[in-house]
Structures are given as C-alpha cells and as structure tokens.
Amino acid sequence: METDLPSAVATILRRAGRVVVFTGAGMSAESGVPTFRDDLTGLWARFDAEQLATPEAFHADPDLVWGWYEWRRARVRQAEPNPGHLATAEIETLIPGSVVITQNVDDLHERAGSRAPVHLHGSLFAPRCIGAGAHPADVPDTDPEEGGRLPPPRCARCGALVRPGVVWFGEQLPAAALDAAIEAASTCDVLLTVGTSGVVYPAAEIPRIARRCGATVIQVNPEPTPLDRVCAVNLRGTAAQVLPALVEAAR
Ligand code: BJW
Secondary structure, eight states: OOOOOOHHHHHHHHHOSOEEEEEOTHHHHTTTOOOSSOTTTOHHHHSOHHHHSSHHHHHHOHHHHHHHHHHHHHHHHHOOOOHHHHHHHHHHHHSTTOEEEEOOOSSHHHHHTOSOOEETTEEEEEEEESSTTOOBOOOOOOOOOTTOOOOOOBOTTTOOBEEEEEOOTTSOOOHHHHHHHHHHHHHOSEEEEESOOOOSTTTTHHHHHHHHTTOEEEEEOSSOOGGGGGOSEEEOSOHHHHHHHHHHHHO
8 A cells, every 4th residue: 555655754764863663562463463452453352451461460370371471472473574564674774773662572573674672561582480580481382272371381490480571560661671762762863653552651751752852753653642742743554554655765
C-alpha cells in the first residue's frame, strides 16, 4: 500500500544527525505477535494482565505464568521481522549513531539487523532464576498450547525456579537499559515513536524527554495515543506501511 508522507518529514529525517526509534508492541503486530491493549487482538483482551504480568502472579501460580510466556516465546520464534523492523535497521545504516529503544520482549529487531536494540522491558529469551544470584538459565524450547500450564524449570546452579527475563509491573527497569535510553533520548535530533500506546511508565517518558531536549518527535500509529500531543507529526498508519516509505523518501 502506498503511504502519503508529508515531504517535510523526509527532510527532517534526512537532516538528522542522530535518530532514536522508540518501539512498542504495534511494531511487531504485522509479524503476527499480538499487542497488549488493542481491542480485538491484544493479549490482555484474552488474559488478565494482573494475573500474569506481575511477580505476585508468578509466585502464586508459576505453572500458569510460565506456560503463558512459553506459549508467547514459541509464537515469537515462529514469527519473522516485518518491513517495519527492516526499515528501522536501515535507518541505523543511513544515519549512523541512531539507536533503537524497544519495549518489546521479542527479538525481531535483532533478527532484522538492528545492531544493539535497548530492551527496556527485558526479553523472552533471557530467562533467569529467582534466586539471589539471578543466574541466567538455558531452557529448552517448548510449544505449549494457548492457556496451557507448564512447570518452570529449576536453576542448574542454585535450584531456584526459573522465571521469564521480562520486567513485570512493580519491578524496576534494568538500570543500564534505562540510562542508555534516557541518554539517547536526550541527545537525538529526531525521535520516531512507533506502535506504542504510551501508557506504561517510565518507558512512556522517553518521547517526552526527547521533546523537552529539543528533538522533533514523530509518531507512527494507526490510532491516536496520549503521545499525540508530544509529537510534531502524527503519521496514521502501520509500522510496515509507513517506515519503509519514510526510509525511501529520506534516502
Ligand atoms: C500499531 C500497529 C501497527 C497496532 N503498526 N502501530 C507513573 C504513573 C502511573 C503508573 C506508573 C508510573 N510509573 C510507574 C508506574 C507503574 C507501572 C505503570 O506504568 N502502570 C501503568 C500501566 C499505569 N509501571 C511499572 O510498574 C514499571 N516499573 C516501575 O515503574 O518500577 C518502579 C516503580 C514500581 C512500583 C511503583 C512505582 C514505581 C514496569 C513496567 C513493566 C511493563 N511490562 C510490560 C509486560 C512485559 C512482560 C510481557 O511482555 O508480558 O511491558 S506491560 C506491557 O506494556 C509490556 C509493554 O512493553 C508495555 C507497553 O505496551 P505497548 O508496547 O505500548 O503496547 P500496547 O498494546 O499498549 O499498544 C500497542 C500500540 O500499537 C497501540 O497504540 C496500537 O494502536 C498500535 N498498533 N498495530 C503501528 N501495525
């Protein structure tokens, strides 16, 4: 599908010395990975977030929570990066020094060729034990059914339960990732916010920090979000439509 882009947007991008691409679940939607809050497809339309994405939920029912994350990990393994991920990697090539900051726990940016995406909310592929050492754990690939229960493995070093390597509600974001994201947002010329509802903090501060520090903030999202007011330009379209058109126009 052809996407009309204001020519000013391509000019802004072409002139940028440093770009941050800040992504959320909408970036991976066209790879078949469900978003969290979209009405018809969102993960939380079918599952209760409070029941599953908290440390309390894992302690209360580890088999339910581990099964849900293993089901999601299997879906991501089967997914492929979409043209939005590929265009993002191309931005990093076109504009060296650009940075990808993602809230996503999939690995589709990496597989599309992005160099070192900053993962604010961890990764489905970095399980660790809940013991004091938080040892990284190797876990075998499984393919449970949707809604299926699965007992989490035990840590080979300390015997504690292994948990998903993601950031749950009420948990601190990884300090190094958050510092890197704030630094990048504070020093970029342009921040593209793509496919996020902008309601989860502190990640939702990243576009706001960029704006306060003088960057032009551009949003790519088919729907309005609370970030509309922060953005100089709101491009109403999907990641896989708009980002390749943007790269083509900026080349
Ligand atoms: C498309 C598209 C297409 C569709 N193309 N676009 C300040 C105020 C209020 C509350 C807080 C606050 N500070 C902290 C909090 C508490 C809490 C919070 O933010 N709560 C709010 C929900 C109210 N934050 C935390 O607890 C964080 N920790 C923290 O702050 O620690 C310190 C602290 C602790 C306790 C008290 C106070 C401070 C941790 C947050 C961790 C978030 N974790 C999750 C789950 C990860 C694991 C998992 O995957 O299961 O991360 S929640 C979930 O939301 C996930 C996502 O990364 C995150 C953001 O969602 P995202 O990516 O925006 O997805 P959606 O679905 O919301 O939106 C998709 C968008 O795409 C939509 O706009 C669509 O239109 C669009 N779209 N198709 C482009 N094709």
